[in-house]
């Protein structure tokens with residue numbers, strides 16, 4: 001991929017990143033707002049548990065996406081953007097335009113979906129509760 005194209009994808013990725021960071025902030029504000037509303041109806045402990053779960057869910061989803069976006073930006077910096085992490089073949093640009101933060105080509109992704117346990121690419125331990 002030439003530098004001009006890589007720069008274009010980089011600016012797309014950076015705007016996704018900004019949006020995601022904004023969403024995370026918004027989500028946290030919503031959680032705080034609903035926490036205050038619900039405090040009147042349910043006990044403190046129940047409210048705390050509920051909100052911790054909610055916050056965790058939102059956090060994981062956004063965090064996963066952010067991680068992918070960050071990785072893609074890092075790959076652009078290293079000149080490796082658009083290369084599938086699994087088979088190391090170039091990812092078609094049409095796919096990058098739809099999912100600019102994708103790490104894998106369509107073929108590898110469908111292989112992984114067919115055999116979710118055959119790959120150790122999902123490092124989920126990062127997201128387990130401490």
Ligand SMILES: [Zn+2]
Pocket residue numbers: 084085086087088089104105106107108109
């Ligand atoms: Zn691949």
